[in-house]
Amino acid sequence: MGQLAELMAISKHQIRYNEEKGLLSPAFVDKNGYHKYGMDQVYQLANILLLRSLGVSTARIDQFMNNQDTVWAEKTLKETLKETEEKIQQLVLAKQKIENLLPEINQKEESYFKLPQRNLSKIYSYPLKESLDLVSFFKSVKNSQKNQMLFSESIYYLFNDDQVDVYVSDDSSTEKTLPTGDYLVKRIWVEEERELLEAIDYFSKEVEQPFWKVSEIIVKEAAYSSVLMNNQILYELQYCISMEG
Secondary structure, three states, X not given: OHHHHHHHOOOHHHHHHHHHOOOXXXXXXXXXXXXXXXXXXXXXXXXXXXXHHOOOOHHHHHHXXXXXXXXXXXXXXXXXXXXXXXXXXXXHHHHHHHHHHHHHHOOXXXXXXXXXXXXXXXXXXXXXXXXXXXXXXXXXXXXXXOOXXXXXXXXXXXXXXXXXXXXXXOOOOOXXXXXXXXXXXXXXXXXXXXXXXXXXHHHHHHOOOOOEOOOOEEEEEOHHHHOOOOOOEEEEXXXXXXXXX
């Protein structure tokens, strides 16, 4: 086994693993328990290692060892190619999320940003003077079929008269659009709803400038960033800045 591992540039553990899975069998085992291999096993192991390097699953390799023909090989490789392309897409999305997340960790508590247009889709509303009813909220989210993105995307809270409207990003939606523009953005980490309400009240007074046009305060819950902090949720208070006259 040691000589075979050295020849194939792998570990003895990998040979044992393939034997345990029934993919490879020694030519014979001597009286001392040593596994012996011939050229048939060398080529067999070479096939296994090639298929593994292509991303073929153990179950499919097992089928291949018992059913070696070009029709099966072509079908298996096409299926593996499709799965590989899906994994690549998942990795690309993961890379994008990491790249978006890293700047947010180091971002200043209060800054000015040029934010792009954002299209939103409403998933819930509740009275301004009441707390969010979590049970009805999650039922509404589930019915809206937005639950898959709920904690991987930002959640937006917009104040409208006597109610709070809850939105999620949705590029295909025309329901609500946040315009491109310069925004004053204040970041806060909160543990209790009271802290958020106090921050919103303070922020609303801060943006009361006589030379700024009146704009709505946007409360963005960065749920995906909040998973990095224990018992705290990251919120961004955003205010679009434009001048009078």
